[in-house]
Amino acid sequence: MAVKLRLKRMGRRHRAFFRLNAIDGRAPRDGRVIEHLGFYDPVNQDKTKQFEANLDRCRYWLDHGAVPSETVSSLLKKAGIEHSALRLPKPGKPKAKPAEGESKPAEAASA
Secondary structure: OOOOEEEEEEEEOOOEEEEEEEEEOOOOOOOOOOOOEEOOOOOOOOOOHHHEEEEHHHHHHHOOEEEEHHHHHHHHHHHHHOOOOOOOOOOOOOOOOOOOOOOOOHHHOOO
């Protein structure tokens, strides 16, 4: 059984909050939960109360092979967990290279 650390959507329309759970990877997003680990409320203005989790249990699941989602990885990283299983997005996007035949706008204006 592949365990994943995922967010489960709760709340009402336009006022969502999320529960952090350890879930079987084959289960749907809002399906059966193995263990409730915390919550994330992005609407809450107080940054200290926006994300609360049982970090010891999160570290336990990471040590036992659980794979976190990218959002959960970034939340755990901000909470102070350093682990090799955290899948963090790469910083910045690669810049698009101009096509070979196209010239820069400054060169076109001077010609």
